[in-house]
Amino acid sequence: MEIPVGVDVICGTEVCGRSKYLVINPVNDQVTHLVVAEKAFPHAQHLVPLDTVQSSTATSTRLRCSASELAGMDAFIPSDYLDPVDLEAITPYSESVLLWPYGIHGNPQELADAAHVPSGEVLIRRGSRVVASDGKIGKVDEFLINPLNDQISHIVLREGHLWGPKDVTIPVSQIKRIDDGVVHLKMNKDTVAGLPGTPIKRKWK
Known part of the structure; x- marks a missing residue:
């Protein structure tokens, strides 16, 4: 059709x-x-x-x-x-x-210790602030999707964060909660800085 x-x-x-x-x-x-x-x-x-x-x-x-x-x-x-x-x-x-999927629509809820974010259950928008356990670290720029189940696996921080222009990808299992559109992590800034890089395939690059 x-x-x-x-x-x-x-x-x-x-x-x-x-x-x-x-x-x-x-x-x-x-x-x-x-x-x-x-x-x-x-x-x-x-x-x-x-x-x-x-x-x-x-x-x-x-x-x-x-x-x-x-x-x-x-x-x-x-x-x-x-x-x-x-x-x-x-x-x-x-x-x-x-x-899509730069907008994920649904009812906001805490992730607690969830290992993944089921599609449609959490409200996370491009530009949402990301806060480590010891302070602000950036904003959400992209989402990485697992092609096997179409579920969000990582969030990608916007350029201009504390670690320069490199992509910083954070597993959603490290999200502690989401309050008023702000993503709170279980990790501190040093732990985030030490995360290994995740290859990102973009159609527009």
Whole structure:
């Protein structure tokens, strides 16, 4: 099924909005969500899971939900996603595509001693502050995904942290808790600095 962007979106028997973007998982190149802007002002935008799409044509997309159910879906936050048009390298993605999984949606909760982060259960955003047991160390820049189970295995710190331009990858098993979008680690700064490097494969580099 081809899903067009920039066409009317139908809920039941009425036009309830307009499609704006497709969200793609760059790990497997699969579409995960459709971004729909409500028809009514102020045209709030929502993330619509792919399985909610019933059918589509070149001029419209029909959803398996009502307009009120669309209004209750997760809000679309552009800063959670990577726009491939802004990348220096040529990418296979068009300007109507945004890249997942830079936004991980769900209900915030403590990780405690969890060995991994199940997809959709923890709210971590690109730019979230990272704090070691003895102070701030940087911000989340990327997530590493295990291709065997599509679960987050590491967070990558943004350039400009305490250790210069190198990638600093931290296993999610070392996350103690997440409070108000701040990632607290079990490790101190020295332990983080001594972590071995993890090879990162990027399509845009």
